Amino acid sequence: MTVKLVSLTGHKYAPTSLDEGLVTWTEIAGGLAVLAMLAVGLGIILSAFLLATVGVGQLELRAILLFKNWWASGPLIALVAVLAFRRRQWLRLRRKQAGLGESLI
Structure with missing residues (x-):
């Protein structure tokens, strides 16, 4: 099935099989990323x-969790920041094209 999309500049775009394959792999990678985030969250x-039940103090517990999961929390925070930035840029572009001017979003 060929879907013709019109870009904001008026050019027509018909996705190729390579594009559809990339979308499929992107969906798979996104699903795996969500599962990984859920697994990390459940692990935390x-x-x-477990640490609270064996009597570890609250401050020590926070330090252990921070150092234990820095490899997961750091990239996830960076990913959320990048996605939020791109979303803000996209909203700003849409407002500008709609003639509403640039505002702080």
Whole structure:
């Protein structure tokens, strides 16, 4: 099925099989990323519960969790920041094209 899309500049675009394949792999990668984030979150919750039940103090517990999961939380925070920035740029572009001018979004 060929879908003709019109870009903001008026040019027609028909996705190729390569484009559709990239969309499929992007969806798969996105699903795996969500599963990984859920697994990391569940690991944090379970490890916090386990450490709290054996009598580790609250401050030590926070330090352990921070150093234990820095490899997961750092890239996730960076990813969310990049996505939020791109979304703000997209909204600003849409407002500008609609003639509403640039405002702080």
